[in-house]
Amino acid sequence: MPSPSRPIVHSDPFDLSVDGRAVKTPIAIASMAGTVDAAYVAERAGHVGMAFIGGYSVDPPTIAASRQMAEGGRCEFLPGDPVAELTRQADLLSALPVVGGVNLRASSPEALVAIAQAVGDRVIYEIDAHCRQAPMTAAGAGEYLLHHTDRLAEMVRALASEGVTVSVKVRAGMAENDPRLARQLWEAGATLFHIDLMDGGYAKIRQIRNASPIMIIANNSMQSFDRVMEMFSHGADLVSLARRSDPETLAGIDAAITRYAKEFGWYNAPKQLCRGGDVRALTFCCLPVKDCPLLPTLQKIGLSREEYVKLKRESVQGTPIQDGAYTCFGSLAWCCKVSSPCLLRDATLDQMKISKKQYMEEKRRLSRAIMARVFPPRDNDDSG
Numbered sequence: 001m002p003s004p005s006r007p008i009v010h011s012d013p014f015d016l017s018v019d020g021r022a023v024k025t026p027i028a029i030a031s032m033a034g035t036v037d038a039a040y041v042a043e044r045a046g047h048v049g050m051a052f053i054g055g056y057s058v059d060p061p062t063i064a065a066s067r068q069m070a071e072g073g074r075c076e077f078l079p080g081d082p083v084a085e086l087t088r089q090a091d092l093l094s095a096l097p098v099v100g101g102v103n104l105r106a107s108s109p110e111a112l113v114a115i116a117q118a119v120g121d122r123v124i125y126e127i128d129a130h131c132r133q134a135p136m137t138a139a140g141a142g143e144y145l146l147h148h149t150d151r152l153a154e155m156v157r158a159l160a161s162e163g164v165t166v167s168v169k170v171r172a173g174m175a176e177n178d179p180r181l182a183r184q185l186w187e188a189g190a191t192l193f194h195i196d197l198m199d200g201g202y203a204k205i206r207q208i209r210n211a212s213p214i215m216i217i218a219n220n221s222m223q224s225f226d227r228v229m230e231m232f233s234h235g236a237d238l239v240s241l242a243r244r245s246d247p248e249t250l251a252g253i254d255a256a257i258t259r260y261a262k263e264f265g266w267y268n269a270p271k272q273l274c275r276g277g278d279v280r281a282l283t284f285c286c287l288p289v290k291d292c293p294l295l296p297t298l299q300k301i302g303l304s305r306e307e308y309v310k311l312k313r314e315s316v317q318g319t320p321i322q323d324g325a326y327t328c329f330g331s332l333a334w335c336c337k338v339s340s341p342c343l344l345r346d347a348t349l350d351q352m353k354i355s356k357k358q359y360m361e362e363k364r365r366l367s368r369a370i371m372a373r374v375f376p377p378r379d380n381d382d383s384g
């Protein structure tokens with residue numbers, strides 16, 4: 001337990017990891033079949049924290065589909081031996097300073113398991129439930145899986161039981177209910193939900209964040225700082241780029257969010273709940289004394305007022321934000337986000353010699369404790 005006089009400060013501006021692997025910046029390269037391989041990633045590795053190569057088709061039905069798509073003019077990877085090629089690519093990826101993943105098209109859980117057994121746990125396994133090309137969906141892969149979500153969950157379970165980290169790439173609005181799907185996949189063992197938002201905005205990200213603690217990668221047109229920050233402030237953990245994953249664009253986004261994180265801390269802090277924030281925003285909420293969005297939110301997540309108060313009080317015990325006698329509710333635990341101007345809070349922070357950045361880091365720690373209570377670990381979770 002940290003001492004109140006010694007706030008926690010992270011030297012890494014993002015303090016982000018995926019199943020224990022450090023991710024240096026919350027930007028990923030999203031797959032583009034026939035284009036994104038380890039060599040493509042190597043040219044951009046300085047500006048991204050994760051990269052998904054592929055997609056690779058790995059069993060006879062999906063390989064036949066890829067062939068048909070290539071004949072129709074699409075760019076596809078068509079290695080003679082997918083296991084040998086994926087092993088070679090995984091070796092190359094492992095040597096880069098990024099957390100690497102392979103985007104795979106498969107028509108059965110067994111085909112995915114065979115790849116995982118051959119290639120091992122040094123890469124993340126991303127199931128491509130995104131491809132909407134007719135030959136691929138006819139093969140029982142790609143978007144087919146968004147209409148057969150039990151099959152998709154079966155694939156996730158099969159991979160997770162091999163001890164590898166699983167991501168699922170989806171297109172928003174195709175499954176019956178995206179937040180429910182994210183929850184189902186998290187329960188099945190997926191760590192990452194990689195969602196192409198298409199024309200949609202941050203509202204979808206907030207719905208998913210409110211339904212499960214799965215790590216969210218927001219995708220589609222993430223090339224401006226404002227769009228990226230909108231995703232982060234509504235619950236995305238990372239953003240990804242495919243078409244604009246040129247080194248200049250990646251470097252620009254990386255520089256802007258690194259600057260932000262170094263100045264303000266907690267790069268994906270939520271908005272206040274009453275300003276449209278997601279469930280993590282409970283970290284900024286007051287004591288439950290007024291008629292505001294707090295009470296309906298508590299009701300939705302099944303926490304009584306008393307449990308909420310106890311949870312926040314206990315979670316800040318022994319930390320710098322347990323104090324704050326001159327703030328509205330006698331403790332910084334109930335105080336607002338730094339972007340909400342407040343002389344009382346700021347004077348308290350000054351007096352306690354806590355910077356605003358450190359305050360936000362403490363609020364992040366509190367939000368993690370709240371999330372762990374709202375979404376208790378899965379039965380088979382040993383990732384900590």
Ligand SMILES: Cc1cc2nc3c(=O)[nH]c(=O)nc-3n(C[C@H](O)[C@H](O)[C@H](O)COP(=O)(O)O)c2cc1C
Binds near residue numbers: 032103
């Ligand atoms: C040429 C091309 C190939 C793609 N291939 C794949 C693929 O194999 N697997 C996959 O999950 N997504 C694939 N995608 C989708 C992208 O990863 C991404 O979701 C989409 O392009 C939207 O993001 P963007 O705006 O950053 O490009 C492909 C996209 C393009 C343009």
Ligand code: SF4
Binds near residue numbers: 273275285294
């Ligand atoms: S408790 Fe405070 S911060 Fe939370 S929703 Fe209500 S007024 Fe907003």
Ligand code: SF4
Binds near residue numbers: 286327328336337342
């Ligand atoms: S003291 Fe300021 S920051 Fe803290 S709860 Fe009151 S208004 Fe919000």
